[in-house]
Amino acid sequence: MTAPRDELVRTAAHLASLGLSPGSSGNLSVRDGDGRVLLTPTGADLAALDPDALSVLDLDGTHLDGPRPSKELPLHLAFYRRDPANRAVVHLHSRQAVAASCLPPWSARSALPPLTPYFVMRVGQTPLLPYAPPGDPGQAADLERLDFPCRAALLQNHGPVTAGPTLKAAAEAAVEIEEVSALLLLLGARHPRLLTPAQARALAARYGSCWTDEREPEEALRPA
Template identity: 45%
Template structure:
C-alpha cells in the first residue's frame, strides 16, 4: 500500500516549509539538521544528505519503505537511523526533527548537567512540549552504538539530547515536533543566560500538575 498523492504532496511541501522557517531563523545552518514525516502507510519522507534545510526541493526528498529501506529520492542522510529509532520506539509519532541548534548543542557539552534530565523546568511551556530531556552519551555520527543509545532513551522520552551533537525530537505531527524543538532551543538559551544566577525553576509539584493536565 502506498500513500495517496495528496497526502504525500502535502507532507513534502510541509517539510520544505518547516525547513526554510527553521533555517531562516538561524536554528540550523549549512547542511546540518534533518526532518522526516511518516505517512499513514508507514512510509517515511526525509531530508536527504548534504541538503540545506533552507533550500529543500520537495520532489527530491529521500523516501523510505515502512521497513526503513530507501526506495526513492536523493541519497539519504547518514542520520536517518536517528529518525527510524524514534519511530520504532514511539509508534504514535508522525514526524521527527533533528537539529544542531547552537544553544541546545552548547548545553549538551556542559559537564555538570543531569544526564537523566538535562534542563530544569524553567517554564510551563517547556514542560508541556518537551518534558524530561535525557542526554545520550557521545558516539560518532552514524555509529551503531548511537542508534542503540537513542533507542533506549526514546522508550520513555519523545525528545533526547545527543552529547556534543544536538536534539532529536519526535511529535505526533510535524508541527508538534517543530514546536517542541524550538521550545527546547529557547529553554537551552534561557538556561545558559541564567547560569551563575539564583534561579527559581518550577517545583516538582508544579511540574507534575502540568504533566497530569496535559495527559487528559
C-alpha cells in the same frame, strides 16, 4: 490538507529562517502513511529543499526512492519505533542547544531542568545521550532502549532531536529547546527557581508531554 512533502519543506524552511539550521546541518522526517518515511537527503540545505527530491524509506530503513538519506536516519527510526504516536522527527544543530549539550546533564532523565512551563508543556524531559559520531546506529539504539518516556533528547556535543505526533509539534519542541537552553546559559552558575516535580508532572499530564523526573530543585528554591 497539506501533503507531507510540502509540509516537510515548509517546516524546514521556517526553522532555517529562524537561524536554527546553519549551513547544511539538520534533518527532518515525517511519516507518509503507515509504512513510509520521508526524510531530508544527506547534505541538504533546509532553506532550499525540493519536495520532489526527498528520500523515501520504510520503517526498517530500506531506501525506496529519492536521493541518499541523511546519515541520522537511525535516530529518526528509533523515535518511530519507540512510540507509534510519533509521526515526525526534527534534528537541528541550533547554537544554544548545542552549547547546552556540552554541559553536564541536569539529571539522568533530563539534560535540561524544568525552567519554564512551556519547556515542560511542549518538550518534556530531554535526556542527554552520550557522545557518538554522527549517524552512529549505536546512539540510536541507546535512545530506543531508554526505559522512561521522552519525545526529545540532546545528543552530547551535537544538538537536539525531537519527535511529535505532528511535524508542527516536533518543530515547536525544537524551538522550545533552543529557548530554554538560551535561558540556562544566560543564568550561568546561578541557582534559579525551578518548577517542582509536582508542578512539572501536572503540566505534562495536562498537555500530553513527558515528565517523570523526581529530582527536587533543592537549593535552587532557597531564598538568596
